[in-house]
Amino acid sequence: MSAWTWGLGETLTGQDIGVVDANTAALGVAQMQLMESSGHALARAVRAAAAPDDRIAIVAGRGNNGGDAFVTARFLDDLDVRVHLLGRPETIGTEIARANWGALATASVERRAVGDSRDLALDDPDVIVDAMLGTGITGELREPVASAAQTIQDTDATVIAADVPSGLDAATGDCAPGTPVPDRVVTFHRPKPGLSALDAPVETADIGVPAEAERALGPGDLGRLDRPADSHKGDGGRILVVGGGPYAGAPALAALAALRAGADLVRVVAPESVADSIQGYAPDLIVESVPGERIGSDHVDRLVALATERDAVVVGPGLGGAEDSRAAVADLLGRIDGRVVADAEAIDAAAAVETDADLVVTPHRGEFARVGRSVDGADEPALADAVATAASDLDATVLLKGPTDVISNGERVRVNRTGNAGMTVGGTGDVLAGTVGALLAVEDPMVAAGLGAFLVGRAGDRAAERSGRGLIASELPDDVGAILGEHGV
Ligand SMILES: NC(=O)C1=CN([C@@H]2O[C@H](COP(=O)(O)OP(=O)(O)OC[C@H]3O[C@@H](n4cnc5c(N)ncnc54)[C@H](O)[C@@H]3O)[C@@H](O)[C@H]2O)[C@@H](O)CC1
Numbered sequence: 308m309s310a311w312t313w314g315l316g317e318t319l320t321g322q323d324i325g326v327v328d329a330n331t332a333a334l335g336v337a338q339m340q341l342m343e344s345s346g347h348a349l350a351r352a353v354r355a356a357a358a359p360d361d362r363i364a365i366v367a368g369r370g371n372n373g374g375d376a377f378v379t380a381r382f383l384d385d386l387d388v389r390v391h392l393l394g395r396p397e398t399i400g401t402e403i404a405r406a407n408w409g410a411l412a413t414a415s416v417e418r419r420a421v422g423d424s425r426d427l428a429l430d431d432p433d434v435i436v437d438a439m440l441g442t443g444i445t446g447e448l449r450e451p452v453a454s455a456a457q458t459i460q461d462t463d464a465t466v467i468a469a470d471v472p473s474g475l476d477a478a479t480g481d482c483a484p485g486t487p488v489p490d491r492v493v494t495f496h497r498p499k500p501g502l503s504a505l506d507a508p509v510e511t512a513d514i515g516v517p518a519e520a521e522r523a524l525g526p527g528d529l530g531r532l533d534r535p536a537d538s539h540k541g542d543g544g545r546i547l548v549v550g551g552g553p554y555a556g557a558p559a560l561a562a563l564a565a566l567r568a569g570a571d572l573v574r575v576v577a578p579e580s581v582a583d584s585i586q587g588y589a590p591d592l593i594v595e596s597v598p599g600e601r602i603g604s605d606h607v608d609r610l611v612a613l614a615t616e617r618d619a620v621v622v623g624p625g626l627g628g629a630e631d632s633r634a635a636v637a638d639l640l641g642r643i644d645g646r647v648v649a650d651a652e653a654i655d656a657a658a659a660v661e662t663d664a665d666l667v668v669t670p671h672r673g674e675f676a677r678v679g680r681s682v683d684g685a686d687e688p689a690l691a692d693a694v695a696t697a698a699s700d701l702d703a704t705v706l707l708k709g710p711t712d713v714i715s716n717g718e719r720v721r722v723n724r725t726g727n728a729g730m731t732v733g734g735t736g737d738v739l740a741g742t743v744g745a746l747l748a749v750e751d752p753m754v755a756a757g758l759g760a761f762l763v764g765r766a767g768d769r770a771a772e773r774s775g776r777g778l779i780a781s782e783l784p785d786d787v788g789a790i791l792g793e794h795g796v
């Protein structure tokens with residue numbers, strides 16, 4: 308057994324939170340439900356901290372952090388509660404927060420909308436709920452929050468922060484100057500960066516985010532690929548595909564998939580016997596031939612030189628199992644330290660050799676067994692453990708392909724459930740290797756492997772809608788591109 312955990316890790320960054328939100332929604336759990344759970348958890352903490360006659364002030368911003376606190380107020384209807392909204396109700400930024408503000412209309416809590424933060428009068432409360440800003444913060448504290456933060460600081464009330472102290476940036480873990488210092492924090496779902504550095508107890512409230520939202524890749528994961536509009540040529544990555552010999556289609560599919568997955572430049576290095584056929588697949592491919600009918604030891608110097616100029620290398624598609632080809636791959640891996648996807652026959656070399664490369668290996672179950680890791684009959688936790696153990700032994704990220712794909716870097720395990728039985732047709736693995744290669748140029752290996760599996764599976768599901776069990780691998784790269792295009796990347 309290796310020590311691994313499901314999902315995204317114990318502490319979620321700002322970007323992780325966006326991923327989990329969108330995956331949660333895709334699983335049918337609306338954000339409004341999470342807001343209800345968050346507000347309820349916060350209410351329990353307030354009740355625990357307050358004496359029955361205490362005056363409670365809730366200071367709420369216009370985002371969902373404020374929305375959580377409107378829910379809290381509804382749960383504290385029997386106590387002496389005032390809700391101070393920083394701004395006019397019409398300017399509450401989200402529908403769900405606005406709905407929860409509206410739901411307070413008939414409660415006996417007092418609502419005050421504070422148009423000008425200089426007018427914020429807290430009337431000497433015993434407990435303050437700081438719900439001005441949560442994970443939606445950008446930059447330094449601006450008005451009206453900045454003055455309100457000062458007002459909170461100037462009281463000697465017990466301050467309970469909702470999710471994070473208003474001013475803590477969950478992307479960096481840093482607090483903006485003027486962030487109200489909490490006496491305790493009720494954070495939602497998982498700890499955020501920076502909370503453990505605070506001098507206050509932090510309670511993490513379970514708000515009902517499905518485990519699957521983190522465990523399985525979902526549409527939210529695509530959000531990691533959002534790129535600034537001013538990206539330049541080369542930002543999308545330069546990829547080298549090494550393969551071919553017995554087969555021409557495999558490296559061509561990998562290269563086309565890499566282009567469709569957003570790579571800027573893709574060069575294929577293949578034996579001269581197949582270089583023309585590979586080129587025949589598409590004029591967009593840059594194909595460099597090396598002498599002979601197989602990749603072999605004579606070519607390694609050239610491969611090393613090309614690999615070092617690239618952001619990621621995909622090695623294996625169509626390579627074949629010749630002894631000298633495997634030796635060449637082992638030699639190549641021993642001499643490079645960049646990012647590498649090892650597929651097909653290259654998996655054996657990757658499993659056997661010491662390398663400084665950042666490796667992603669993409670075995671199907673047969674290949675996994677070939678490197679000594681049979682998973683016949685394993686259920687999902689056992690599969691996860693086998694993949695995590697392999698990843699940690701190989702010091703690599705492992706993407707085990709199957710009806711459910713399992714991805715691990717040895718520390719964390721995720722699964723991918725997109726895809727269908729029609730994808731057992733030849734060539735889909737090459738498309739996956741190329742897609743992961745392109746993503747590996749711009750993302751960390753765990754993200755690249757997971758997203759690659761998700762995208763290619765989704766592409767396969769679309770192809771199956773058109774072609775049923777007759778889907779063929781060469782359909783998939785276009786769908787990968789289309790899915791990314793629809794997502795806006
Ligand atoms: N994401 C989720 O699934 C859940 C989120 N929840 C809550 O939603 C919060 C995030 O909500 P939002 O994304 O709406 O964002 P926030 O409510 O954290 O903040 C957005 C508001 O703050 C303003 N703002 C941003 N930066 C500012 C600055 N530097 N100075 C002054 N004002 C600033 C914005 O104009 C906007 O009105 C979480 O912290 C949590 O409390 C919960 O409802 C539970 C579920």
Ligand SMILES: [K+]
Nearest residue numbers: 437440471473
């Ligand atoms: K807050």
